[in-house]
Amino acid sequence: MSLTVLFSAPEAYWERYRETLPRAFAEAGLDVTLTRAAAPETVDFIVFAPKGPVSDFGPYSNCRAVLSLWAGVETIVGNATLTQPLCRMVDSGLEEGMVEWVTGHVLRHHLGIDRQILSQDGVWAPVVPPLARDRRVAILGLGALGRACAEALAALRFDVMGWSRTPRDVPGVACQHGAAGLRAVLEAAEIVVLLLPLTPETDTLINAERLDWLPDGAVLINPGRGALIDDDAVLAALDAGRLGHATLDVFRTEPLPPEHPFWAHPKVTVTPHIASETRPESAARVIAENIRRSVAGAPLLFLVDRDQGY
CATH class of the missing domain: 3.40.50.720 (NAD(P)-binding Rossmann-like Domain)
Incomplete structure (x- = not known):
């Protein structure tokens, strides 16, 4: 099954993940097209970080999940257009x-x-x-x-x-x-x-x-x-x-x-917000595993409870 994954994050993130995510997808046995832009109805998953291009999730009616690159989700969890499952980043x-x-x-x-x-x-x-x-x-x-x-x-x-x-x-x-x-x-x-x-x-x-x-x-x-x-x-x-x-x-x-x-x-x-940083190699594997689980019908990891806000 071929999947389309939209990368909605600032340009600096794209430079860090444009190679690590495809590697992780291949290691997980996934056939994925990773893209910065796609027709909303063709998108299967969204990889998200704040200040990326997507703020209205309504048009992405076929999107199975929004997968955050951040551990904190306070900038997105209250978005009224977000009806898709949201997963936060828990990364070794x-x-x-x-x-x-x-x-x-x-x-x-x-x-x-x-x-x-x-x-x-x-x-x-x-x-x-x-x-x-x-x-x-x-x-x-x-x-x-x-x-x-x-x-x-x-x-x-x-x-x-x-x-x-x-x-x-x-x-x-x-x-x-x-x-x-x-x-x-x-x-x-x-x-x-x-x-x-x-x-x-x-x-x-x-x-x-x-x-x-x-x-x-x-x-x-x-x-x-x-x-x-x-x-x-x-x-x-x-x-x-x-x-x-x-x-x-x-x-x-x-x-x-x-x-x-x-x-x-x-x-x-x-200190300038350096206590912990998401590492692209390990974070990419978390994203790939969640996509693999979704395709296999398994429960998503690190699913956000909308009522609690995390």
């Missing part, structure tokens, strides 16, 4: 990259590496950090990425707590859920990592009230979504000394505007 390369970034920054703050780097002034003043088992780290969001990061930190013997909107069970992690669970986790956490999806319920989850729940000097790490935090509230907590540091990889506006106060704040680290 993306997961490994996130685990490495999160683990690196947790260790950085746990060990006090910044202080050591800035104290090269000839003064011998040793500050010994606690062992990992005595450092409480909270992961907010226990989906694929949050779970992987929680397990990696637990393997390093950190005292890891996890929070999610619904009950989850992660070996070696003290899991909480719901409103009461969120407060309990934040009141205990010395380092908080945000890995929640962006939904109406999680937008500005970390506001002034919840920042006040944290122990004095706690560290906030956000590689999840920029809108999970209230920027002004975070800056106020840093200025008041309530929050010790904020390491931020994602922002409400990207690129982060040069005039934004995060850039110049001495207690903020900005």
Whole structure:
């Protein structure tokens, strides 16, 4: 069976996937024409990333599924024209990259590496950090990425707590859920990592009230979504000394505007949305597998729940 797959993503994505996707399709035994443009009625699947050419999915009446190259789907899940099944990206390369970034920054703050780097002034003043088992780290969001990061930190013997909107069970992690669970986790956490999806319920989850729940000097790490935090509230907590540091990889506006106060704040680290990137080789195999499953009549992987928004 010959299939037509429409690649609806910015030009930069096309350069990265124009060869990797056909290879993955061939490895999966699929006969596919990958194209940047096609008559809507001829399209069998759409590979999607934000800011691509397709925003109205209505004409694609024969499309079997829309397959996102992003783990987050907040830019598309509310599109009223999207009636086709939507699958988000869950990719081994993306997961490994996130685990490495999160683990690196947790260790950085746990060990006090910044202080050591800035104290090269000839003064011998040793500050010994606690062992990992005595450092409480909270992961907010226990989906694929949050779970992987929680397990990696637990393997390093950190005292890891996890929070999610619904009950989850992660070996070696003290899991909480719901409103009461969120407060309990934040009141205990010395380092908080945000890995929640962006939904109406999680937008500005970390506001002034919840920042006040944290122990004095706690560290906030956000590689999840920029809108999970209230920027002004975070800056106020840093200025008041309530929050010790904020390491931020994602922002409400990207690129982060040069005039934004995060850039110049001495207690903020900005990284340019690099915590994890979808790797074309592994992501292409995920796309190919989902197309193969659809053709075979098998359930799609990583199907988005429209009600929950992820």
